[in-house]
Amino acid sequence: MKDRDDALNWFMLVLRRDLTLSFRRSATYITPLIFFLIVVTFFPLALGPSQSLLSSMASGIIWISALLSSLLAVEGIFSEDYRDGTLDQYFVSSEPVFVLIFAKVLCHWLVCGAPIILASIISSIFLYLPSGALIALIISLLLGTLFMSLLGALGAALSLGKSAILSAIIVLPFSIPTLLMGTAIMSAAINQQDYSGFLLIMGAMLAIGIPGLCLLTVEAILLNYE
Amino acid sequence: MNRIWSGIKNWLIAMGSPPLFYRWATSSLPWLAGLAFLMFSAGLIWGIGFSPADYKQGDVYRIIYIHVPSAILAESIYLLMAVGGFISMVWRAKIAGMLINSAAPLGAGFTLVALVTGSIWGKPTWGTWWVWDARLTSTLILFFLYAAIIGLHSSIENKTKADRAVSILAVLGVVIVPIIKKSVDWWQTLHQPSTFTLTSSPSMAPEMYLPLLVCVLGFYCLFVFMLSNSLRGEIISRERDKAWVKKQFFKQ
Numbered sequence: 001m002k003d004r005d006d007a008l009n010w011f012m013l014v015l016r017r018d019l020t021l022s023f024r025r026s027a028t029y030i031t032p033l034i035f036f037l038i039v040v041t042f043f044p045l046a047l048g049p050s051q052s053l054l055s056s057m058a059s060g061i062i063w064i065s066a067l068l069s070s071l072l073a074v075e076g077i078f079s080e081d082y083r084d085g086t087l088d089q090y091f092v093s094s095e096p097v098f099v100l101i102f103a104k105v106l107c108h109w110l111v112c113g114a115p116i117i118l119a120s121i122i123s124s125i126f127l128y129l130p131s132g133a134l135i136a137l138i139i140s141l142l143l144g145t146l147f148m149s150l151l152g153a154l155g156a157a158l159s160l161g162k163s164a165i166l167s168a169i170i171v172l173p174f175s176i177p178t179l180l181m182g183t184a185i186m187s188a189a190i191n192q193q194d195y196s197g198f199l200l201i202m203g204a205m206l207a208i209g210i211p212g213l214c215l216l217t218v219e220a221i222l223l224n225y226e
Numbered sequence: 227m228n229r230i231w232s233g234i235k236n237w238l239i240a241m242g243s244p245p246l247f248y249r250w251a252t253s254s255l256p257w258l259a260g261l262a263f264l265m266f267s268a269g270l271i272w273g274i275g276f277s278p279a280d281y282k283q284g285d286v287y288r289i290i291y292i293h294v295p296s297a298i299l300a301e302s303i304y305l306l307m308a309v310g311g312f313i314s315m316v317w318r319a320k321i322a323g324m325l326i327n328s329a330a331p332l333g334a335g336f337t338l339v340a341l342v343t344g345s346i347w348g349k350p351t352w353g354t355w356w357v358w359d360a361r362l363t364s365t366l367i368l369f370f371l372y373a374a375i376i377g378l379h380s381s382i383e384n385k386t387k388a389d390r391a392v393s394i395l396a397v398l399g400v401v402i403v404p405i406i407k408k409s410v411d412w413w414q415t416l417h418q419p420s421t422f423t424l425t426s427s428p429s430m431a432p433e434m435y436l437p438l439l440v441c442v443l444g445f446y447c448l449f450v451f452m453l454s455n456s457l458r459g460e461i462i463s464r465e466r467d468k469a470w471v472k473k474q475f476f477k478q
Binding site: 154158169172181184212220226 | 367373391394399
């Protein structure tokens, strides 16, 4: 029992520390948001402002932009802590490291994912998304961005100290199921069908992904200490 | 039965040692090459020269004798890499990491062959070079996964470290590849169902699928030959500072 409480305490401690650090530096939550809005703006510029075209593509555009911006944002999640030695302390702390890594990922999702979801509501108006699908968009993005943060953390750990594009190439193929599920939810919601099945699959992927991807991320960070 | 199993186990453990594997590969390479050449040419000559033409597609369908074997190999090589990744993560066997590294370019190559022959086949039969169909798309994604593995491996200077990084990706891939296949299936389907399944008899005439079976086996032999050949090179280049390599090449 005591062990579990300890792990939970550490989890909260890391979460609070990371949240404080991110809110002290506004770039951490502003940059992905602006990136998201810019990418969303590019689609009408490139495709033309036709309302019916944009309306049929809105869910895909928002999903791709959210995927890319949460991926780019998570890229530097470990680099600062690796440089100043905080990660070393995790590994010598005798606590289960993957719990601490999950705290970092969760903090990143709260700081970057939540603004992106808010921005997606605004851009759904810009892109004439059918208003019935808005709830589905928010729920699917909630699950999807968390999964992207987990995957992106693994990519960031594997490409620690290397170029961001490498991390993107590693992670993007693995994010395809999330993208397909998300867009399936959206098209079901637009056609007013039941989409709870796809949501359950996304939830199941998340349930396996949280422990599994965090453990693999620990394994990947450890590579840098040999 | 037990003795057979322990024999297989001992053989596998022995193959995990680079010098032993090197010697085994060197002595069996000519046999592998001969077998691969024999099966490959027999299957192709039988399939292209002697099997009957399709009643609907005519002679165009004969590209199946290259397309299907390479598509099967594209997936089995990924499975092999995942097994190698698991072994290298759990037991830290050096040779498993080298195996991933040598298998990845071969897998990417076979995937590319499957994609290109599929395109060439699609033009006369479907009317386009490419359709966004489930199986085509998931094969393309498989190619991206191979590219990710090759890219990650080549970006890390220390080869042992690179092996372990890549094995993480390979293991993640084997979990996610079925999910990709399933989700892409829900997304779109136009491709014909699989030619071979283990559970039911094939829907083709025996004069057509028997040469195809020989071709598949021939491609597998070709792959094993190419893999052992490139593993030999990999072993020598990684272990060039070890005593056994120096003894092998400099003090005969």
